[in-house]
Amino acid sequence: MVSGSRIWAVTDDKTIIVDKATVKAIGLTDDDVGKIADDVYKEVLRRQKVYRGDRPEIDCQGKKVLIVDDGLATGYTMLAAVRSVKNKGAAIVSVAVPVQPAAPAG
Numbered sequence: 001m002v003s004g005s006r007i008w009a010v011t012d013d014k015t016i017i018v019d020k021a022t023v024k025a026i027g028l029t030d031d032d033v034g035k036i037a038d039d040v041y042k043e044v045l046r047r048q049k050v051y052r053g054d055r056p057e058i059d060c061q062g063k064k065v066l067i068v069d070d071g072l073a074t075g076y077t078m079l080a081a082v083r084s085v086k087n088k089g090a091a092i093v094s095v096a097v098p099v100q101p102a103a104p105a106g
Contacts, residue, residue, distance in 0.1 A: 006073070008033070009080035010040040012048055012057075013087055017080045061089035072097045 007019040016037050023033055065085045069078050082093050 007076070008037070008040070009076040010037050010044055011080050011084040012041075012044050013084050014041060015080050015084040015087060017076045017083070019074070019076070059088075060085045062091050064092040064094070065090040066094050066096060068096045068098075070098060 007022045009017045
């Protein structure tokens with residue numbers, strides 16, 4: 001489970017991806033980012049409980065994992081998800097993002 005924004009993403013194993021340049025540009029300190037990440041992490045766990053219920057987490061150890069993102073924007077949630085399943089022992093990680101071709105000119 002991943003939750004993110006335009007400048008960061010946090011996973012259920014506390015993998016955190018941060019756009020450091022944007023964080024610096026808006027004046028957030030490391031403490032600010034840490035507090036926000038803690039709040040986002042709590043929300044990740046809440047959503048995980050709602051969506052998964054009492055079902056156990058899927059074991060990624062040694063498996064091929066496909067992650068699909070139907071709304072890839074900044075890429076932070078995808079990057080966090082990839083790092084998270086790698087941290088959980090996935091052997092191979094592939095990603096898929098649906099795209100639509102541009103409308104024909106004229």
